[in-house]
Amino acid sequence: xxxxxxxxxxxxxxxxxxxxxxxxxxxxxxxxxxxxxxxxxxxxxxxxxxxxxxxxxxxxxxxxxxxxxxxxxxxxxxxxxxxxxxxxxxxxxxxxxxxxxxxxxxxxxxxxxxxxxxxxxxxxxxxxxxxxxxxxxxxxxxxxxxxxxxxxxxxxxxxxxxxxxxxxxxxxxxxxxxxxxxxxxxxxxxxxxxxxxxxxxxxxxxxxxxxxxxxxxxxxxxxxxxxxxxxxxxxxxxxxxxxxxxxxxxxxxxxxxxxxxxxxxxxxxxxxxxxxxxxxxxx
Amino acid sequence: xxxxxxxxxxxxxxxxxxxxxxxxxxxxxxxxxxxxxxxxxxxxxxxxxxxxxxxxxxxxxxxxxxxxxxxxxxxxxxxxxxxxxxxxxxxxxxxxxxxxxxxxxxxxxxxxxxxxxxxxxxxxxxxxxxxxxxxxxxxxxxxxxxxxxxxxxxxxxxxxxxxxxxxxxxxxxxxxxxxxxxxxxxxxxxxxxxxxxxxxxxxxxxxxxxxxxxxxxxxxxxxxxxxxxxxxxxxxxxxxxxxxxxxxxxxxxxxxxxxxxxxxxxxxxxxxxxxxxxxxxxxxxxxxxxxxxxxxxxxxxxxxxxxxxxxxxxxxxxxxxxxxxxxxxxxxxxxxxxxxxxxxxxxxxxxxxxxxxxxxxxxxxxxxxxxxxxxxxxxxxxxxxxxxxxxxxxxxxxxxxxxxxxxxxxxxxxxxxxxxxxxxxxxxxxxxxxxxxxxxxxxxxxxxxxxxxxxxxxxxxxxxxxxxx
Ligand SMILES: Cc1cc2nc3c(=O)[nH]c(=O)nc-3n(C[C@H](O)[C@H](O)[C@H](O)COP(=O)(O)OP(=O)(O)OC[C@H]3O[C@@H](n4cnc5c(N)ncnc54)[C@H](O)[C@@H]3O)c2cc1C
Ligand SMILES: Cc1cc2nc3c(=O)[nH]c(=O)nc-3n(C[C@H](O)[C@H](O)[C@H](O)COP(=O)(O)OP(=O)(O)OC[C@H]3O[C@@H](n4cnc5c(N)ncnc54)[C@H](O)[C@@H]3O)c2cc1C
Ligand code: SF4
Ligand code: SF4
Ligand code: FES
Numbered sequence: 001x002x003x004x005x006x007x008x009x010x011x012x013x014x015x016x017x018x019x020x021x022x023x024x025x026x027x028x029x030x031x032x033x034x035x036x037x038x039x040x041x042x043x044x045x046x047x048x049x050x051x052x053x054x055x056x057x058x059x060x061x062x063x064x065x066x067x068x069x070x071x072x073x074x075x076x077x078x079x080x081x082x083x084x085x086x087x088x089x090x091x092x093x094x095x096x097x098x099x100x101x102x103x104x105x106x107x108x109x110x111x112x113x114x115x116x117x118x119x120x121x122x123x124x125x126x127x128x129x130x131x132x133x134x135x136x137x138x139x140x141x142x143x144x145x146x147x148x149x150x151x152x153x154x155x156x157x158x159x160x161x162x163x164x165x166x167x168x169x170x171x172x173x174x175x176x177x178x179x180x181x182x183x184x185x186x187x188x189x190x191x192x193x194x195x196x197x198x199x200x201x202x203x204x205x206x207x208x209x210x211x212x213x214x215x216x217x218x219x220x221x222x223x224x225x226x227x228x229x230x231x232x233x234x235x236x237x238x239x240x241x242x243x244x245x246x247x248x249x250x251x252x253x254x255x256x257x258x259x260x261x262x263x264x265x266x267x268x269x270x271x272x273x274x275x276x277x278x279x280x281x282x283x
Numbered sequence: 284x285x286x287x288x289x290x291x292x293x294x295x296x297x298x299x300x301x302x303x304x305x306x307x308x309x310x311x312x313x314x315x316x317x318x319x320x321x322x323x324x325x326x327x328x329x330x331x332x333x334x335x336x337x338x339x340x341x342x343x344x345x346x347x348x349x350x351x352x353x354x355x356x357x358x359x360x361x362x363x364x365x366x367x368x369x370x371x372x373x374x375x376x377x378x379x380x381x382x383x384x385x386x387x388x389x390x391x392x393x394x395x396x397x398x399x400x401x402x403x404x405x406x407x408x409x410x411x412x413x414x415x416x417x418x419x420x421x422x423x424x425x426x427x428x429x430x431x432x433x434x435x436x437x438x439x440x441x442x443x444x445x446x447x448x449x450x451x452x453x454x455x456x457x458x459x460x461x462x463x464x465x466x467x468x469x470x471x472x473x474x475x476x477x478x479x480x481x482x483x484x485x486x487x488x489x490x491x492x493x494x495x496x497x498x499x500x501x502x503x504x505x506x507x508x509x510x511x512x513x514x515x516x517x518x519x520x521x522x523x524x525x526x527x528x529x530x531x532x533x534x535x536x537x538x539x540x541x542x543x544x545x546x547x548x549x550x551x552x553x554x555x556x557x558x559x560x561x562x563x564x565x566x567x568x569x570x571x572x573x574x575x576x577x578x579x580x581x582x583x584x585x586x587x588x589x590x591x592x593x594x595x596x597x598x599x600x601x602x603x604x605x606x607x608x609x610x611x612x613x614x615x616x617x618x619x620x621x622x623x624x625x626x627x628x629x630x631x632x633x634x635x636x637x638x639x640x641x642x643x644x645x646x647x648x649x650x651x652x653x654x655x656x657x658x659x660x661x662x663x664x665x666x667x668x669x670x671x672x673x674x675x676x677x678x679x680x681x682x683x684x685x686x687x688x689x690x691x692x693x694x695x696x697x698x699x700x701x702x703x704x705x706x707x708x709x710x711x712x713x714x715x716x717x718x719x720x721x722x723x724x725x726x727x728x729x730x731x732x733x734x735x736x737x738x739x740x741x742x743x744x745x746x747x748x749x750x751x752x
Contacts, residue, residue: 023493023498023499024498027497027498037455041548041551041555042555043547043555043556044455044547044556068555069555083455084455084491084492085492086453086455086491086492086493086494086498087494087497087498088497088498089494089497216539216542216543216547216556217453217454217542219453219454219494219687219689220519220520220687220689221463221517221519221520221521221538221542221687222521222536222538222539222542223520223521223523223536223538223539224535224536224539226523226530227530228530237523237525237529237530239520242520242687242689253530256530259532259639259640260530260532260640262532262637262640263532263533264557265637266637
């Protein structure tokens with residue numbers, strides 16, 4: 001059992017927790033993730049390590065309530081325990097030789113992008129961050145990004161905060177004005193990442209996309225997290241949990257990944273309704 | 284006394300009934316049947332059957348005890364060489380191992396050695412009051428990577444000798460393939476859980492949720508004070524065929540399908556982990572894994588389940604009993620067929636059609652058997668223009684695994700062969716000092732009993748190494 005040390009509500013659907021897990025806290029690097037189960041018989045879900053407090057053995061996670069499991073987790077309080085917590089899994093985001101980077105995060109993807117941005121900042125790279133949300137109510141981590149970015153663009157789809165429009169607006173402006181980056185790192189909804197890749201393509205700037213397919217074991221045993229890359233015209237199957245979650249954005253078959261991500265939508269909607277019934281009145 | 288020519292039949296659930304539940308198919312011999320079956324054994328002086336068992340269980344000796352109704356004594360004899368008899372009695376491919384060598388089998392059916400072994404183990408589990416006791420500590424610490432049959436066996440043998448053993452397991456439950464792969468209807472999970480409890484009573488620490496190579500490395504285990512490490516990390520990553528359509532929704536690896544059903548319990552009524560149920564299902568492959576996936580699909584409510592296998596019934600590598608059970612339950616064997624493409628639904632006019640991207644069928648080509656290959660198995664070759672389509676809603680790929688590179692990549696000096704299997708000597712020692720390995724991680728996908736045997740060999744070698752230290 002793993003203790004929830006702290007809990008903080010960042011916005012109505014996004015929650016931050018720190019979990020006591022000495023081994024994971026010691027090892028985790030930005031870009032890696034953990035898998036947890038809330039209770040016995042619970043589903044295994046992957047969440048990115050949003051930071052560590054090595055002195056106090058704590059691992060930070062930030063999650064958006066989207067379905068049954070995240071709903072259950074939302075109802076756990078500081079001091080309570082969760083059943084399982086394993087990691088750090090996946091390959092850490094590579095930072096070697098990158099001096100100027102643009103981080104593009106969307107929605108809860110910003111939580112995943114934050115530790116990456118912080119690491120680049122700590123390594124002395126020049127960090128430009130673009131973070132996008134549907135509206136002002138959903139905005140998270142603005143201060144954290146401000147602290148580690150030399151430039152920060154906050155975008156909202158409805159214009160209720162920051163600039164009006166999606167994350168590609170400032171990206172296109174910069175690239176169009178001749179701005180160069182060693183790398184663009186994008187984390188968020190698949191459709192957003194697909195557009196970021198398209199925005200960068202004419203300028204030949206490397207794009208790394210952090211993928212989040214459905215996972216079970218997270219150790220390479222089941223193949224459920226597979227995605228298809230196009231490497232020089234050859235189709236290659238990769239397992240996101242061990243080969244990723246970061247991949248070369250130009251090689252990813254985003255359409256396939258989007259389709260696979262919807263495999264259980266009917267089931268999930270049902271399970272979510274059930275979880276909500278369970279917590280009636282508070283949900 | 285005349286010899287009873289046939290093995291005593293195993294009482295089983297009726298096919299029509301069991302095809303819709305997850306309870307164990309084979310119910311086990313009663314005391315009376317067991318004694319009668321034991322009486323069939325000729326107690327041969329040259330004991331050919333023993334040579335057919337990978338761990339050389341003293342077969343006639345234990346059977347003679349069964350005949351005398353001394354079941355605990357029989358258990359003690361088996362337990363000298365095997366630590367998982369309740370498991371192996373159920374899942375060993377006896378027809379190619381012990382029973383294939385049985386003298387009685389020359390003229391009649393061989394003695395039901397596996398069934399007797401299972402009976403003895405179950406009897407012991409139900410009736411024995413002997414509580415396992417932790418041995419006196421010898422102060423040495425050993426780490427085990429993976430809690431499959433190889434790891435559990437190595438841990439048990441060392442603990443009995445007084446070693447302080449810690450088993451690290453990547454998943455949340457111990458047991459390896461025995462919990463995530465082999466389904467409840469063939470191997471009830473409570474048997475595996477009992478084995479793990481016994482180990483804990485012997486003083487073994489079982490640490491789930493630790494991935495060696497990620498959470499901790501092998502070098503760190505040594506830094507933490509472990510003096511030897513055994514790697515029993517299993518067979519690894521599922522293979523796919525590389526044919527079009529394998530990324531469609533409804534295409535699973537057998538590992539994923541079985542893990543969802545077994546480990547994540549989606550076979551229960553209200554699990555949190557989803558799995559596709561019902562419809563028509565094709566399972567590609569012919570091993571035990573394929574049989575388990577097919578029979579699981581049936582029990583999850585499929586209307587029709589096919590096994591698609593590229594050779595003929597004769598070459599089918601699964602345990603004979605599982606194939607027979609599968610046939611009785613109504614699994615449709617499409618033999619001498621090989622998939623060439625998986626077909627999916629595509630509504631070009633409506634990109635948002637929720638059915639888009641789901642499997643609708645599997646296109647196969649008929650095969651015929653040509654000349655034998657290096658291993659003597661006749662090579663299947665496609666018959667030109669013989670393609671046909673099976674309408675299905677899900678496809679389960681069960682065509683083998685390749686080793687997980689996680690441990691190799693994070694352990695300097697650990698050598699692997701061209702297939703990625705860890706290289707060991709006859710004592711289970713790898714190219715790294717004090718690092719031992721065994722089971723599927725070394726051999727590629729094999730059997731429970733061979734993995735268990737490898738765990739025993741390594742435990743002995745580790746004991747010799749550390750007692751000299
Ligand atoms: C490597 C990785 C890192 C992630 N990091 C974060 C993070 O830091 N914060 C965060 O809020 N979310 C993160 N996710 C997504 C998160 O795992 C899912 O939101 C979560 O599993 C949903 O579970 P649920 O039961 O609440 O919802 P469900 O009802 O199961 O599903 C709701 C939605 O989540 C998707 N989903 C369901 N199961 C999974 C799964 N096992 N893996 C991925 N997606 C799934 C579904 O396709 C669906 O769109 C990450 C995913 C991956 C693969
Ligand atoms: C569906 C199925 C049916 C089968 N049926 C039969 C049968 O009827 N008869 C038979 O004899 N054999 C059968 N087998 C084969 C048999 O189960 C295996 O040969 C045997 O389990 C191998 O044992 P093992 O100890 O080597 O590894 P496994 O049982 O594979 O266990 C390895 C364990 O190590 C863990 N692990 C892996 N990597 C790490 C890591 N880095 N850190 C920590 N832990 C790790 C895994 O999670 C797993 O729990 C079947 C296999 C399958 C999949
Ligand atoms: S362990 Fe397997 S091979 Fe050995 S006697 Fe038992 S059933 Fe036969
Ligand atoms: S070979 Fe058969 S008959 Fe002979 S001892 Fe072994 S089990 Fe008994
Ligand atoms: S989650 Fe199972 S292989 Fe990646």
